[in-house]
Amino acid sequence: MKQTQWWKKSVVYQIYPRSFCDSNGDGIGDLKGIISKLDYLKTLGVDVLWLCPIYQSPNDDNGYDISDYQVIMKEFGTMDDFDELLAQSHTRGLRIVMDLVVNHSSDEHRWFVESRQSKDNPYRDYYIWQESKADGSLPNNWGSWFSGPAWEYDSTTDSYYLHIFSRKQPDLNWDNPRLRDEIFTMMRWWLDKGIDGFRMDVINLISKTEGLPDGPIVNGSGDLSPLVCNGPHVHDYLKEMNAKVLSHYDIMTVGETPNVDVETAHLYTDEDRHELNMVFQFEHMGIDMGPYGKWTDRRFALKDLKEVLSKWQTGMVSSGWNSLYWNNHDQPRVISRFGCDSKQWREKSGKMLATLLHMMKGTPYIYQGEEIGMTNVAFDKLEDYRDIEILNAYHDLVTTRHLLSHEEMMRGIHSKGRDNARTPMQWNDQPQAGFTTGTPWIKVNPNYVDINAKKALANTHSIFYYYQKLIALRKSYDIIIDGDYQLLLPDDEHLFVYKRCLDKQELLVICNFTDQPQTVCLNEEMENSILLISNDEPTAFSKEMTLRPYEARVYYQKAK
Ligand code: NOJ
Numbered sequence: 001m002k003q004t005q006w007w008k009k010s011v012v013y014q015i016y017p018r019s020f021c022d023s024n025g026d027g028i029g030d031l032k033g034i035i036s037k038l039d040y041l042k043t044l045g046v047d048v049l050w051l052c053p054i055y056q057s058p059n060d061d062n063g064y065d066i067s068d069y070q071v072i073m074k075e076f077g078t079m080d081d082f083d084e085l086l087a088q089s090h091t092r093g094l095r096i097v098m099d100l101v102v103n104h105s106s107d108e109h110r111w112f113v114e115s116r117q118s119k120d121n122p123y124r125d126y127y128i129w130q131e132s133k134a135d136g137s138l139p140n141n142w143g144s145w146f147s148g149p150a151w152e153y154d155s156t157t158d159s160y161y162l163h164i165f166s167r168k169q170p171d172l173n174w175d176n177p178r179l180r181d182e183i184f185t186m187m188r189w190w191l192d193k194g195i196d197g198f199r200m201d202v203i204n205l206i207s208k209t210e211g212l213p214d215g216p217i218v219n220g221s222g223d224l225s226p227l228v229c230n231g232p233h234v235h236d237y238l239k240e241m242n243a244k245v246l247s248h249y250d251i252m253t254v255g256e257t258p259n260v261d262v263e264t265a266h267l268y269t270d271e272d273r274h275e276l277n278m279v280f281q282f283e284h285m286g287i288d289m290g291p292y293g294k295w296t297d298r299r300f301a302l303k304d305l306k307e308v309l310s311k312w313q314t315g316m317v318s319s320g321w322n323s324l325y326w327n328n329h330d331q332p333r334v335i336s337r338f339g340c341d342s343k344q345w346r347e348k349s350g351k352m353l354a355t356l357l358h359m360m361k362g363t364p365y366i367y368q369g370e371e372i373g374m375t376n377v378a379f380d381k382l383e384d385y386r387d388i389e390i391l392n393a394y395h396d397l398v399t400t401r402h403l404l405s406h407e408e409m410m411r412g413i414h415s416k417g418r419d420n421a422r423t424p425m426q427w428n429d430q431p432q433a434g435f436t437t438g439t440p441w442i443k444v445n446p447n448y449v450d451i452n453a454k455k456a457l458a459n460t461h462s463i464f465y466y467y468q469k470l471i472a473l474r475k476s477y478d479i480i481i482d483g484d485y486q487l488l489l490p491d492d493e494h495l496f497v498y499k500r501c502l503d504k505q506e507l508l509v510i511c512n513f514t515d516q517p518q519t520v521c522l523n524e525e526m527e528n529s530i531l532l533i534s535n536d537e538p539t540a541f542s543k544e545m546t547l548r549p550y551e552a553r554v555y556y557q558k559a560k
Contacts, residue, residue, distance in 0.1 A: 100199065102200070494512065508524060
């Protein structure tokens, strides 16, 4: 069956269930909590809900370490709750996309429990085992993405297993056809239930370079990225998955693909190649890294953001499709990162950033809380953080290797740590932001008294209704979905300006990234245009215009 392309017209809303809404007071969000908010999501106008992992898990990495792919995590509810969520979503015309985490499992998955028993166990080759080198050292120099070596010793068989993430997330061996078939069977089981697609966790890591050679040394350990990302058989495995599973359903797929460039993204998403519909690229998330990666607190330069986003806009034209995102559960809040989270500019800069992204070509993703302008959090104490990546990195960079001071690392955590995205959704100004009646698993951001959904819903000028309008515009104007993209004023350091064109229609998007007025001179013939949306006083187009601080305007014109 040919896949239809409803996903090109859709807007996706990402839910991190642990932090979304708790229905039973145990401090952990759950499926019933999500059901209770479906009308809220419908009001926003999104089409698809992507649920971060809801499967059984010991929660070493909040559900990205799965111990049974066909059982719901106890804290989140039951399979009946899931069926109810699916049915209730479908009744409202909302589709459900599940997180598929199959580069690795939990070490508590029965496959791994078997695999570590003995070298001749039938499940041994479901994972990647190696002996130490002749001199007794580790199989290679790879460092885990969650700090420390990527190899863990297991005394039962006197060998090491590979884990790109935590030691409780052993990598699955996709070179084993039996493993692939088990995964495909599991995927069909979910699809037969009626789910509408998969977001595939680090899916471009599933094929490792043969021989597992050492990687180049970066910050003291071997960088495995070039040896595990986009590896030798990844396209074969995805094509097989597509032929055996995906192509039989009317679904959407999005691959999470770190270290992917435009050329490689084509290989994953070109329709004629029958792999995935779209991928998440990370280049715009890399523009504010420093010597210690994300932990170096560094502000981005607008020219870099323009260059990267424009490259993807113009690069994915001949084939493939873009995903558009500012936020997810691994990234800091965009207002704090690329806008301004002061009282004065929070909403305004949030609307400006939303305009920039939602007028681009691709499928937009909104991360929970983005639609009410949630911001980063700055807990004083390390003990208030929960994320394994933060805690491991602190231990490695501050305690063990003394590369960063406590203060430097806390600045990095405050600006880029993943828990910025994981504090509970702020529903109202009641205790715990209305997220739970109990004690939340991670503290709420103290700014919930000001920033919450109840307040946003009560104010027609709120950022919530601005997102609602942007989503509605996408559904009314084909040019937003199909128009060509052209960057204007590439060297301007304050304004991000671009144009979309489709037949005789034109769309002009102008965004001021500063807290100062900025004047723009344009050669465009847009005198007959209407102002489609803006986050300030309506102002007609003229060739020379001054944009107010953080102002965004979109002009639309049918014919010259
Ligand atoms: C990417 C996920 O988005 C992240 O949250 C997780 O820690 C890693 N993959 C490992 O599954």
